[in-house]
Amino acid sequence: MITDAHKTTPLPALMALCLSLGAMFNVTTQTAEASSAMTSTQATAETLSSKQQAIPLIAAFMATSDMPNLNTALNQGLDAGLTVNETREVLVQLYAYVGFPRSLNALNELMTVVQARKQRGIEDVPGREPGRVIPTGDELLTTGTANQTKISGAPVKGPVFEFAPVINRFLQTHLFGDIFERDNLDWQSRELATVGALAATPGVESQLRSHMLASLRVGLSATQLRQVTEQLKKHGDAQTAERANTALAQALAASGK
Template structure:
C-alpha cells in the first residue's frame, strides 16, 4: 500500500466512518494531516497502535488540545484500550502539567465515556496509602533512576528537601505505583509528556536514562518521540531526539 491507502485504512480503524469537519473547509490541510499522521507516522518504528494512542492522549493532554483529545479517546477505545488504561495515561500527566490541565482533559475523557455508557467512576488503581506512598514511591524512583536518587536527596538543602519528598511520595508514590499501566509504559509516556512541554531538556535527559534503565531501548524512544511530532512540532521533537542521542549515543 502507498501512504494514501495506508492513511485511509488507519483513519477508518481509529475513527470509523467519521469525517473531520475540516475536510469541508480546509481539504488540503486535512489531506496533508491525514497522509502524514496516518499514512507515515503510524507506520514508523516498532510500537503498536495501543501504545501510540496512549502517547497521543498524553501529548494532547499536555498541549491542552482538547477537541483532538476527545476524538482520540474514541480512537483509543476503537484500538482496544480499556477505560482504565485511557484514564491512567491522562492521570500520568498530572505531576508534569499540573492538576488544572489534567482535570480539563479528564472532563473530555468522561464526556466520551458517558456517551458510550461506560460506568463512572471506573475501578480504582490505587496501590498505596498514607503510610506507604513515600516508601513505595521512593522504591520505584530508585528502580528507574538508580543511585542518583540517594545523591539527590543527600545534596538537597534543608529548605528544599520537601521537593525531594514530594517527588518520591507524590510523583512516584501516588502515580507510578498505580495499576492499569506497567512501569515501562508509564516511563515512556513521561518522556513524551516532558518532551511536549518544551524547555525541560534536563528532565528529558533524565527520563531517557530512566527509560533505558527499565528496558525501553533507543529505537523505542525514537519511535515514541517521532510519534509525538505531528502533535508537538519539529522544534520540540528535534530537541528531544538530541537528548536521546546525548544519553544513548549512536555506536
C-alpha cells in the same frame, strides 16, 4: 465541563510538587547517566504496540491543551485497545508534570469522548482498577524511595534536596509511592506518557532527557523510543518532535547505546 476545570485553582503545596519535579530530574541527571544498571520492569520489545503508540500523543496534546487533537488521540487510543481506566490513569498521573488544570480539562475531554462513543454504540472496556494495596506511613516512604531509585538509576541526592528536604519526601511518598504503586498502568506506559508531555513543553529539555533514560531503564528499547519521536513528528508539531529526538540522542549517548 472544560470551563469548570479552567476555574480550578491548584493547591499551593501540590503546585510546588509539580514545579519541583523538573528540579529533581535535573539534579539527578549526572548520577543517573553514570549508572550502568538498567532496571527493566518488562521485557524489551522492538516495536511499540498500537496502545503504546497512542500514549505519547495523548500526553503531548494534553500538555498543550490542544483539545481537538486530544479528542482525536483519545479516540485513537481507545480504538487501539486502551481501556478507559488506563487512559484515565495517564491523564491523572500527568498532573504532576503539567499541572492540575490541564489534567482536569483532559479528564473532562475523556468523559466527553467516552460518552460520545457510547452514543454511537461503542462500549469501551472499563479496564481494571489498581489491585495493589498502597502502603501508608513509613512503609509508603520506603516503597516510594525504592521506586524513585529504580527509575532514576541511583539514589536521588543534590543541593535542591538539601535546601528543601520536604520536596523529596513529597516525591518519594506521593509521586513514586501513591502514584507509581498503582498497578493498573505499567511503568513503561507511565514513562511514555511523561516523555510525550515533556516533549510538548518548552524549557524542560534536561528533564526530558532524564525521562528518556528512565524509559530505557524500565525496558523500552531505543527502537521503540525512536518510534515515539516519529509519532510526535507525524501527528504533533515539529518543535515537540525535535525536542524528543534531541533528548533521545543525548540519552542514548549517555547510556552507551
